[in-house]
Structures are given as C-alpha cells and as structure tokens.
Amino acid sequence: MPKPVSLHPAFTTTAPFLSALAAAALLLTACGTEHAGAGNTGADAAAPQGGSMRIDDPGKDGVRITSLTLPSATPSPTGSYSVSADGLTTGSDSGISAAYEVTNESAEPLTYTVIFTFESSGGGAVTNRTETVRDVGPGKTVRGTLRAGELPPTAPRVTRAQVLEVTKVPAGEAPADPGTCPDSGIRVSADEGDAAMGLRVVGLHLDNCGTRPYSVEGYPLLELLDDDRKPVDGVEILDGSGEITTGAGPDEQPRPVTLEPGESATAGLVWRNTTEFGTPVNVPYVRVRAKDGAAPVTVTPHLDLGTTGKLGVRPWEKAAR
Known part of the structure; x- marks a missing residue:
C-alpha cells in the first residue's frame, strides 16, 4: 500500500497591528477555549480585518473545516469558521489555508477524497482544492491543513471555505496516488x-x-x-x-x-x-x-x-x- 498522506497541523500568528481585543481573541482561539455558539448560516461577520472568531462547523460526511487563515490584507471571513490573521505573503502563494479534520465513524479504515472550495463574500467559488486523506482508522480523527495556493491577480478576495464533496472508500481498495505503486505492482x-x-x-x-x-x-x-x-x-x-x-x-x-x-x-x-x-x-x-x-x-x-x-x-x- 502507498504511504499515508503527510498531514501538518494548522498554525496561527498574530499581526502586529491587531487591536488588543482581536489579539485576545486570537490567543483564546490558539488555546482552544473560545467556542462561539452555532447558528450562523454564512452571513458576513462583523469582525475587524484580520480578526478571529470560532463558530462550530457541522461539515459533511465526517469532514469539517476548523480554521481559515487569511493574509492580513484580506477581509475577515464569514462567521462560519475560526479565522486567524497572517502576515502579508510574498511570491506566488496566496497565503490562504484551511485547517480541517476528518473523523471516521465507521467500523473499518477508510480513505477520504475531499473537495474543498474557497469562496468570496458573495458565495462564488474562487478556487477548489482536492485532498486525499488515507487510512483513517475506525473512530479516529486526522487533522491537516490545505493551502489555496496561487490565485490569479484578478480573483476576488477569499472570505470563507467549505467542504464541497466527500467520497470515502475502504482503505485497502483506494486507488494509489500517482507516482506510487501498490504491493500488487x-x-x-x-x-x-x-x-x-x-x-x-x-x-x-x-x-x-x-x-x-x-x-x-x-x-x-x-x-x-x-x-x-x-x-x-x-x-x-x-x-x-x-x-x-x-x-x-x-x-x-x-x-x-x-x-x-x-x-x-x-x-x-x-x-x-x-x-x-x-x-x-x-x-x-x-x-x-x-x-x-x-x-x-x-x-x-x-x-x-x-x-x-x-x-x-x-x-x-x-x-x-
């Protein structure tokens, strides 16, 4: 079987120009102690630019987004996820990423293929990204981070992310990643x-x-x-x-x-x-x-x-x- 995908934990940083209130919110988010109530269905949140908030995301088929990281020049996202400010990025990468978790509630190991969509404030898709999470054991939760990557200069600003589609197959029957070879050859x-x-x-x-x-x-x-x-x-x-x-x-x-x-x-x-x-x-x-x-x-x-x-x-x- 091919090796499992390497997943990296999400991270947050505090931009120097944040207000004291926003900085305190970031600290609470990093410690995992801020839990805003559910119920926001996707309307734009009135948070300061680069601010942070946490609202439960129900996700789809065991996959949910836990945080969204945006460059500080990007407007604050909708009140659907925890959002943390990041410094301005250089180079071709947009600096936008989403942390997620995959929970397998079945009785067998599964491999998940997930399509995430990064959206503008109007709800339009800016870019979609696909992630394969292999060999998630029964009752286990695997966490990772997905980057939006390079975006066209004319692309609207990303303000939110969602789980668009989830497919899951028995781990032993999942197609091998390109460039890898199963034991069968x-x-x-x-x-x-x-x-x-x-x-x-x-x-x-x-x-x-x-x-x-x-x-x-x-x-x-x-x-x-x-x-x-x-x-x-x-x-x-x-x-x-x-x-x-x-x-x-x-x-x-x-x-x-x-x-x-x-x-x-x-x-x-x-x-x-x-x-x-x-x-x-x-x-x-x-x-x-x-x-x-x-x-x-x-x-x-x-x-x-x-x-x-x-x-x-x-x-x-x-x-x-």
Whole structure:
C-alpha cells in the first residue's frame, strides 16, 4: 500500500497591528477555549480585518473545516469558521489555508477524497482544492491543513471555505496516488471523463508499475455501488458500447494484452444520462477488478445513468506510449 498522506497541523500568528481585543481573541482561539455558539448560516461577520472568531462547523460526511487563515490584507471571513490573521505573503502563494479534520465513524479504515472550495463574500467559488486523506482508522480523527495556493491577480478576495464533496472508500481498495505503486505492482484509476450532448465517457487506466509483466484479456470486472457502497440493482452492464452510441468509436473485440513494466492499458465506461419515466439512477462508486482474481480498487466516477438502465464497458487495450 502507498504511504499515508503527510498531514501538518494548522498554525496561527498574530499581526502586529491587531487591536488588543482581536489579539485576545486570537490567543483564546490558539488555546482552544473560545467556542462561539452555532447558528450562523454564512452571513458576513462583523469582525475587524484580520480578526478571529470560532463558530462550530457541522461539515459533511465526517469532514469539517476548523480554521481559515487569511493574509492580513484580506477581509475577515464569514462567521462560519475560526479565522486567524497572517502576515502579508510574498511570491506566488496566496497565503490562504484551511485547517480541517476528518473523523471516521465507521467500523473499518477508510480513505477520504475531499473537495474543498474557497469562496468570496458573495458565495462564488474562487478556487477548489482536492485532498486525499488515507487510512483513517475506525473512530479516529486526522487533522491537516490545505493551502489555496496561487490565485490569479484578478480573483476576488477569499472570505470563507467549505467542504464541497466527500467520497470515502475502504482503505485497502483506494486507488494509489500517482507516482506510487501498490504491493500488487498494478495501479488502477479512473479519469475525470468527458461529457457531450448527454453522452458520458470515463476512462479506466491500468498501469504496470511493478517489475514483472502483467496480462489481461477482455473487460474489466465491475460492481456498481451506491452512496453507502452497497450494490446498485437494475443496471445492465454491457460488453462494448455499441448499444449506447457509435460516437465512442467501433467496438473492438477483446484481445490478450500483456503489459511490460512501465506500460499501461485503458478501458472505458460509456453511458447516457437520459431521464424519462422512472427514477434516475446515480452510481457514485464503482469497484473495479482488472481481471478475475485481481484485487479490487474502488473508484468514484459518479455515474449519472438517468433512467437508461445501461452501462457500456469497452475492453482493455494497450495504451500508446
């Protein structure tokens, strides 16, 4: 398994020009003794520029933001999180960061992928950042800090941050980070996909990052899972995409593929999100096995299958180098 992500604790500093009242608030926040009541739903707070306050953030699916650090030249954020002033930054980094915590309330270790959004006072997204937090044990809480990074000069000022989306998979089935290699020597992942005129295509990628050849033939084996990672019924998984569309190219016959170390193969998921009569089906998780007997990897392509009830799967093909 790849090594867990290294997480660094949040930090705060006191800007020299803060008023005595704001400095005292910062000290209370640093000591963890200031706990403002919940109930602020996101309206701008009347705190001094670079000031600090703490209001409970309920978060989402076990992930919540605990503090937001802004450069002192940035206006104070909304009353949703603890905010601490920081000195003016130099260079390309914005100096904006969010401290967060991830709590696993399940009975098994989980790996979390979280999309955080940094927003302006008007509620518009300034930038989104994705963080993967690996191997959070049952009942455990892991804390870390995420930086907003470089922002365009014309970007509006960030005043708040939120947890936008959370996906979580069994730690032993999480896709490996790019640049790392699982013990199996085989890395399975899904790309962000493409959508046009209601047609959806997501690529599956199989990388031989090990030291020995690896052979596959035919189609990846799939299990479709709902939000609770339980099997989704009523969807027909088709060999090939011809019944879905001809726009993804002709169906190729499965053939043996042998990957030498450093080589890759691709397959594809193809569907339409047409919605007519019935209840639309959404599949956030797909458990993938490269072939029969291979270890499963759970990816998160978020299949919006509509009411079509069909998902086409294209066979493994060696990727061009």
